Amino acid sequence: MRYVERLLQDIEYVTLVKKQEEAEADRRFCRHGLSHFLDVARIAWIMCFEEAAKEHRMLDGWKKEQIYLTALLHDLGRLAERKEGIPHHQAGADLAKYFLKKIDWPLDKQQEILNAIQGHRGEEKLNNEFTNLIKKADNKSRNCFFCDMQEACNWNCERKNKTIQS
Numbered sequence: 001m002r003y004v005e006r007l008l009q010d011i012e013y014v015t016l017v018k019k020q021e022e023a024e025a026d027r028r029f030c031r032h033g034l035s036h037f038l039d040v041a042r043i044a045w046i047m048c049f050e051e052a053a054k055e056h057r058m059l060d061g062w063k064k065e066q067i068y069l070t071a072l073l074h075d076l077g078r079l080a081e082r083k084e085g086i087p088h089h090q091a092g093a094d095l096a097k098y099f100l101k102k103i104d105w106p107l108d109k110q111q112e113i114l115n116a117i118q119g120h121r122g123e124e125k126l127n128n129e130f131t132n133l134i135k136k137a138d139n140k141s142r143n144c145f146f147c148d149m150q151e152a153c154n155w156n157c158e159r160k161n162k163t164i165q166s
């Protein structure tokens, strides 16, 4: 995954993720650092892979990279939300655009990633398969059944995960 490698070796990206992790170090609810990004990436990839296998469908060679990039970028706006009050899906989409350009991700493949970041919040299903995949993986990445903050969390009962993604 050469574009993913480029992003993970980008000092500006790494610094931003680390700053975000530091800012959330005392947060008692779900955090938004590299572990979360990778959980989302891996769950989304597994779901995508399983769906394709079920239908005996070959996956486009770009798919895995697209999923990982989206997951690695989807919550990058949390720091801007914290500091400047900009909703993180918006701040994140702007940052994603910047980093995708920096790593030379093809322009014609950019929009789907930006749409998924813009639309990754909330519970409603959207009319976009890729965005829904990321939303679902984002949701499933949280181990609510194991979390001490269950009671205080503002996710509704339906949304809280009662078990692991299977």
Ligand SMILES: [Fe+2]
Binding pocket: 074, 075, 088, 120, 121
């Ligand atoms: Fe988010």
Ligand SMILES: [Fe+2]
Binding pocket: 032, 036, 040, 074, 075, 138
């Ligand atoms: Fe997330």
